[in-house]
Amino acid sequence: MRIDVISAVPKILISPLGESIIKRAQNKGLAEIHLHDLKDYAAGKYRHVDDKPFGGGAGMVLKPEPVFKCLDKLLFERRYDEVIYLTPQGTKFNQRKANRLSMMKNIILLCGHYKGLDQRVIDKYVTHEVSIGDYVLTGGETAAMVVIDAVIRLIPGVLGDSESALTDSFQTEAGFDAPVYTRPAVYEGMEVPKVLVNGNHKDIEKWRAEEGTKKYRRVKRVKRKT
Ligand code: ADE
Numbered sequence: 001m002r003i004d005v006i007s008a009v010p011k012i013l014i015s016p017l018g019e020s021i022i023k024r025a026q027n028k029g030l031a032e033i034h035l036h037d038l039k040d041y042a043a044g045k046y047r048h049v050d051d052k053p054f055g056g057g058a059g060m061v062l063k064p065e066p067v068f069k070c071l072d073k074l075l076f077e078r079r080y081d082e083v084i085y086l087t088p089q090g091t092k093f094n095q096r097k098a099n100r101l102s103m104m105k106n107i108i109l110l111c112g113h114y115k116g117l118d119q120r121v122i123d124k125y126v127t128h129e130v131s132i133g134d135y136v137l138t139g140g141e142t143a144a145m146v147v148i149d150a151v152i153r154l155i156p157g158v159l160g161d162s163e164s165a166l167t168d169s170f171q172t173e174a175g176f177d178a179p180v181y182t183r184p185a186v187y188e189g190m191e192v193p194k195v196l197v198n199g200n201h202k203d204i205e206k207w208r209a210e211e212g213t214k215k216y217r218r219v220k221r222v223k224r225k226t
Helices: 011-017 020-027 064-077 095-102 119-125 141-152 194-198 201-220
Strands: 002-007 032-037 082-092 106-111 128-131
Touching: 002 011, 002 064, 002 141, 011 020, 011 032, 011 141, 020 032, 020 141, 064 106, 064 119, 082 119, 082 141, 095 141, 106 141, 128 141, 194 201
Parallel strands: 002 032, 002 106, 082 106, 082 128
Antiparallel strands: none
């Protein structure tokens, strides 16, 4: 899978993309992530990528020209399944969307910064507007990182068997994973549930399903079906 990220401050992404499982996915050739700096597409001596909003108001708006140029270049080079604009005004990102995106070949993540992005970019190129939650970040870069992380770990081969995504929270009907423990079996007087230590796989599976469901209900305040 190839992900192109367009941003005015792509450096924000360099460190998290170079660590752990996401780094491993790239090294294995399972994911290719390309960062594009809007300043490289901006005109003039100062390479401004933003300007004041028409009609007044606070904040700066990303100018259309550098974004058009960057998108035109990428779209000329290959076909993209989706052009996603990260914005708090988008539809909420969730595990289902992560699953769907993980099956795509090429996607573009467009990060807004400052006050927002000239609407003409959205009108011409954007296929989906996506929010990672009901709060406002300083820019779309951290949101793009969340999407990249959630998507890449789902690509077949990225996680080893022991890290399998199939038993993740939200991937099962019950909703959440059961609590997990590791050694020591007693720590500061707190014991690991006996069922996990006893080694009966049927009992463990049942306990895990029940605990996952219980936690899901507690956190999401879902009423038990009668
Ligand atoms: N940009 C700023 N806030 C955001 C959010 N909550 N989700 C996605 N992109 C954003």
